Amino acid sequence: MLAVTAVLAGCGATHDAASPAPLVTGPAPVDFPVTAKPRPIVLLGSRVEVVDGYRSGEEKLGASESGFEFVGTPPATPEPATVTLPDGPAQLAFVPAADALQAVGAPPRGKGQQNAPVRLVSAEFGTAEFTTDRGRWPLPAWRFTTEAGSVVATPALSPDLFWRLGEVQPAVTANATGDGTDLTVSMPAPPEPCPGDEPARNEPVVSESETSVTVTVRTIGKVGDCPRTLALKLDPYPVRLAKPLGNRLLVDAQGGVVAVTTR
Template sequence: MRRSSRILVAAFACVLFGVTACGPTKGIEESVTEPSYDTIALDSWRDFPVTHKPRPLVLVSNLPLRSDEKTTLGSGFELAGPLPAQAPPRATVNLPDGPATLPVVMATEAFTAMTGHTGRPAGPSVKVISATYTTSSFATDRGPVDLPAWRFATETAGTATWPALSPAAFWQLGKLRASGDVSQASVSGDGHVLTARVARPGHWCPGNTPQIEPVVIESPASVAVGLRFTFPQPQQRCVVPADAVGPEESFSLTNPLNERVVLDLGGYPVTVH
């Protein structure tokens, strides 16, 4: 009997709608041992400077950090007050790979970056009336990090916070979001075993429960992990209760993780604690 293999690339859309549709899964479908395997998950990370000191920060916070619903995600920003004219001195920060002293941008530069990131507003712009140089916690692929930040006050009494470090300290600042499929990741002391929880449907079509195997794809700059589902027979569509679960999985690495970025099979960074 022919067996059908599929690899989890992103969250199952059917789970979001309360059903599991057991049709073919779109995305990467070949065995990782085959030469034709598509390493799309690693492609955008091949140039990540894994050996640089300090290691570039991989920020996965939803930027800018907003204090409340009044500073809505659909709104842009309009400057309606003066901003500090001077740049703060270089800041010493405790990064995941050790302390470093790094340049800081002016409030005007941070505001320009923030408005460029939010793009064309979906609603009325929020008016920014002032800015304060402060420290804020940001989520990274190596856990939360306290960084210098510019906190912009709005006329609605809310705030929007943007990192104050030079963009050179980050990898693709504002363009990344954390994986929705792989979570609670940790690495062993020798760096060779990654443990994480991977989202997957908790129910399958009757008589077609797959064999589930961990998948690891390694490159010099990153490691992608996920699950491969091997079904005993060609998949047919069916409707069963959706139940996304994430049991703990272990992934064996050929080389120690060190400063490489961990990704899901869709290329989204995973936070490793």
Template sequence: MRTPSTARTRQLAALSALLTLTACGTEVRSVEVTAADPGSRMRTVAEAWKGTEALATMRRGFFPLGRFRTGLPQGGFRSSADNTAHLKGAYVATGKLPTTRPEARATWPDGTTRTAEPLTALQAVDLLGEGSNAPDGGHTLHVTAARLGTTEVATGRGQARVPAWLFTVEGYDTPFTYPAVAQPRFPDSPVAPLPPSPERDVAMTGGPDSVTLKGRTLTVGVSHGSCTGPSVVKALETDETVVLAASVLPRNPPRGPDEICNKALRLSHATVQLKRPVGDRVLLEAQQGTPVQQSLD
């Protein structure tokens, strides 16, 4: 059974403090929301990772920026029932699938390669969809065949091409796609996370929801509460790492005196311009002190 990533779990825990504060108007009025100044923490994280074996492992390995997702067929789902099954992860192999393991290698446009752990087609079927629920007797998507192809995944040094399983699903003319490599397990961080603090969590979140790269531009998506404003991201660059700190600004204009905050999460995006492309440097997140994308439990 699939479980949420460590980073995502910790992020939601950090955000819960923010949501507690924004759940009702009376509590929010007593909180002074200010932008975080994470410079000291960013330097602490960069120094803790410097020269470590964990850093060496990250730099010589294959570590995507986000968890793998299923590539959907052209035109999307044919019915709401299929969409619901996908969200539950209710895929089942009903045809004979290849048993071979592909050559698991990630390749970048500059010719750099890294090895990865291969997945059989049957192993990849178990990872299709968005949910962690096994088929429960309800509506399922039937995988009848598979063949090898390729797909691209985002990493700190740009898009990497990896082998992928192209699945034939009953009722669809074009394939569903999933990487034929396992989501890697990240090394332990050499620095402890910051302890929970509602006052700080209002300003500094538990980590980016998403990170995309284009040249020297990093775009970071950050979740926050309904009574706070947009996000802002700062970056500390060293020769080995790029440490990101995501903060939430006060809302402008401020919340009205009779406006009640709800528990809805909002997503805003912020960009930061680096001095040079990330390259083989490691992207780290300031509050948790971990790589931006964590391994699955």
């Protein structure tokens, strides 16, 4: 059981133990291009991966406020090559380092911001791990070194190879492991019982479409109207799908994309 956060609050509803709590149906199926070859990469984290941490708070603040400025010599762009993606190998072209950095974008410097962009003095082609809907995954990347010696990386692949790049909402209260039809999904645990009540339980609910799978939980039992510390805890729930997950997206009740790590 994993505790995520805690807030002091009271429950506003009481459910009878004889009937399940109302089912949270979740969002509509996600229109994900499951038949695309290669399968689009679903990036859940930042497009800038800090490979070797910032050397100072000032450098970190400069990156977040004003972005990056490349002052080195632009390196040559490698020829297309075979890249291993979550759905298998694909022959892909790479974007120039300048284009990759430009795609990241720099936040506009607003009034009161004192930090200049972080200066990048060199760039080299390599790989870096990024957070995707299939777990942490190594991708071709441009690795930039700052004046202070920090290393940041951004994918060296065309934005067209990603699904809704920069727009994907990651799930914050769910993650999953498994493959095929059997998954273990971590989702919210049932609420703590009020004094004198029997503990309620949560059960997973699955809704499948051709392009996505939605996983939610519903609470069965009495959830009394008593003050409680709502510590958001995650429990693992075994889930069996009607057919293998395959290229489909796994999403939570809020439409956030759940990262699935293969066992």
